[in-house]
Amino acid sequence: MLLIRSISCLALAVVIGCAPSRGSRAPTPSAPSPRASEASEDARFVGTGLIGPDVPHWPMFRHDALRTGRNGVARTSPPALKWRFATRGEIWSSAAIGIDGTVYFGSLDRRVYAVAEDGKLRWVYETFGPIWSSPAIAGDGTLYAGSIDKNLYAIRDGLVKWSVSLGNCAFSSPLLTREGVVYIGSNDRHLHAIGHDGVVRFSAAMSGGISSSASLGTDGLVIVGTDARSLVAVRADGGIAWEYPTGGPVRASPAVGPDGTIYVGSDDGVLYAITKNGRLKWRASASSAIHSSPALGKDGAVFVGSEDAHLYAFNADGSLRWAFQASGAVNSSPALAADGTLYFGASDGTLYALDAGGRVTWSFKTEGGIEASPALGLNGEIVVGSRDGTMYTFR
Numbered sequence: 001m002l003l004i005r006s007i008s009c010l011a012l013a014v015v016i017g018c019a020p021s022r023g024s025r026a027p028t029p030s031a032p033s034p035r036a037s038e039a040s041e042d043a044r045f046v047g048t049g050l051i052g053p054d055v056p057h058w059p060m061f062r063h064d065a066l067r068t069g070r071n072g073v074a075r076t077s078p079p080a081l082k083w084r085f086a087t088r089g090e091i092w093s094s095a096a097i098g099i100d101g102t103v104y105f106g107s108l109d110r111r112v113y114a115v116a117e118d119g120k121l122r123w124v125y126e127t128f129g130p131i132w133s134s135p136a137i138a139g140d141g142t143l144y145a146g147s148i149d150k151n152l153y154a155i156r157d158g159l160v161k162w163s164v165s166l167g168n169c170a171f172s173s174p175l176l177t178r179e180g181v182v183y184i185g186s187n188d189r190h191l192h193a194i195g196h197d198g199v200v201r202f203s204a205a206m207s208g209g210i211s212s213s214a215s216l217g218t219d220g221l222v223i224v225g226t227d228a229r230s231l232v233a234v235r236a237d238g239g240i241a242w243e244y245p246t247g248g249p250v251r252a253s254p255a256v257g258p259d260g261t262i263y264v265g266s267d268d269g270v271l272y273a274i275t276k277n278g279r280l281k282w283r284a285s286a287s288s289a290i291h292s293s294p295a296l297g298k299d300g301a302v303f304v305g306s307e308d309a310h311l312y313a314f315n316a317d318g319s320l321r322w323a324f325q326a327s328g329a330v331n332s333s334p335a336l337a338a339d340g341t342l343y344f345g346a347s348d349g350t351l352y353a354l355d356a357g358g359r360v361t362w363s364f365k366t367e368g369g370i371e372a373s374p375a376l377g378l379n380g381e382i383v384v385g386s387r388d389g390t391m392y393t394f395r
Contacts, residue, residue: 059096061213062373067213067255068296070298091386136173168188191204212252215255215256225249230245231264252264262276269290324358351365
């Protein structure tokens with residue numbers, strides 16, 4: 001088996017990892033545990049989307065539809081390992097956390113896992129391919145997960161509700177919107193919009209494959225990066241509103257600020273700040289590719305990692321605030337807590353916590369590289385997967 005050593009090898013993984021379709025037969029799920037029937041439902045959700053502006057848990061990649069990478073929870077004590085859960089494959093998928101504390105994630109062992117807040121398995125669902133992307137949990141308890149087997153799955157209590165063909169591999173993670181539409185990119189060069197009923201609303205054609213996870217702009221446009229060196233804004237009807245060319249493939253996910261500014265990194269080592277109308281506001285450079293997705297501070301700061309082994313903090317005008325050198329490439333996207341603490345992983349297997357000034361306050365070493373991004377739970381949990389095949393939760 002070919003081992004993929006960095007996110008920059010995703011294009012190669014597309015070639016070798018996307019097996020021909022195995023037909024329309026749905027994979028057979030394992031039986032859910034007794035607790036799995038206790039799906040979380042919350043009045044603040046409609047369909048797949050969020051009503052309130054504040055999301056207390058971490059329901060999707062980068063926390064929310066704007067992909068800010070920030071939640072309102074702050075810790076009151078140093079983290080301690082709460083539990084670890086081992087899978088049969090590397091974990092590149094970042095976790096989603098339900099409002100009941102359940103942790104959802106995928107593994108290269110082809111399975112989607114739901115692990116309760118006490119670390120016990122609630123259910124597992126096996127697809128036909130490795131899972132690189134991050135799942136998203138809706139308020140009605142439905143989990144949406146993409147797989148290398150070319151499908152998007154809607155799963156409830158460990159049983160599939162429906163699946164939709166994406167035409168090719170799914171490295172992109174689902175975006176949940178208030179209108180009940182799920183957006184996900186594919187290497188078939190389309191951004192797919194799928195209703196919570198499994199009906200495809202549209203498939204917007206792009207000039208290249210999509211590894212980036214889409215974001216929702218403040219004006220309702222859906223923003224996504226492509227492997228064809230561009231950032232694209234898509235209207236609700238599937239039409240292209242604008243396209244901004246970058247100097248390299250855009251595999252990171254865009255983060256959207258309160259004024260609509262879009263922040264995204266590229267393989268060219270540049271962090272772009274682009275207005276909601278598709279015009280360049282500023283650009284800042286790292287010395288290597290940026291696969292990490294930015295986290296946005298309330299003061300306008302932008303935090304992002306790079307393969308050059310640095311975590312960068314930029315001011316709202318694009319000037320450098322500070323740079324922290326890790327012990328390995330930082331492809332993991334930082335998660336920002338309410339007290340300004342940043343959590344992120346590095347390719348040497350270290351999970352870091354930095355204070356607002358870029359100083360290490362805590363770290364933990366796993367037995368494999370960390371390419372996944374941490375998620376922050378409702379009660380201050382820090383959840384991150386490692387290439388050692390283990391999902392770790394700290395509290």
